[in-house]
Amino acid sequence: MPLSPVACITGISGQDGYYLTELLLSKGYTVHGLISFNSQATFDLTNSPVQLSKFSGPVHLHYVDFAEDINFAELFGRIQPTELFHLAGQSDVRMSFELPQQTAEVNVLGTIRLLEGVRHYQEQSGRELRCFVSTSSEMFGKTLISPQNERTPFSPCTPYGCTKVYDFWQGVNYREAYGM
Numbered sequence: 001m002p003l004s005p006v007a008c009i010t011g012i013s014g015q016d017g018y019y020l021t022e023l024l025l026s027k028g029y030t031v032h033g034l035i036s037f038n039s040q041a042t043f044d045l046t047n048s049p050v051q052l053s054k055f056s057g058p059v060h061l062h063y064v065d066f067a068e069d070i071n072f073a074e075l076f077g078r079i080q081p082t083e084l085f086h087l088a089g090q091s092d093v094r095m096s097f098e099l100p101q102q103t104a105e106v107n108v109l110g111t112i113r114l115l116e117g118v119r120h121y122q123e124q125s126g127r128e129l130r131c132f133v134s135t136s137s138e139m140f141g142k143t144l145i146s147p148q149n150e151r152t153p154f155s156p157c158t159p160y161g162c163t164k165v166y167d168f169w170q171g172v173n174y175r176e177a178y179g180m
Helices: 015-026 049-053 072-079 093-098 100-125 159-178
Strands: 006-010 030-036 059-064 083-086 130-133
Touching (some): 006 015, 006 072, 100 130, 100 159
Parallel strands (some): 006 030, 030 059, 083 130
């Protein structure tokens, strides 16, 4: 019998992470979630057993700080995910103006640390780890083009939007440079 796919979700305690977890569990996935130590989550999975008990299968939580150097390759070696959904980040637009450096540290450097972890994990283990790096409509700013698509020019007008454009291009770069 084939093993079930294993998903790793960063930002599992946010709204999108919550619904993605429900979907993946319903499809037979084993789910591991990465939660920031300083997360003020919409769906607080760490302090609410009621939320965790709503899921149709077990959810394994791992605490990380995307603003710190983390050995993601070692973590991936332990949980052996087949898919990674990167939803984590500092997403409060107002806060991105108040704390632009912290927003960049978490969103930009956190994504690079994660992608580097995937690259090293794949090199060390010989296993493929498919990655999804989330972005935001904030990448397009106040564009008059609607709806936006892959050909819509980026024109971010917030520090948060700028970090998501950077994350998008880093995802493209790692895919093309390393086959991720």
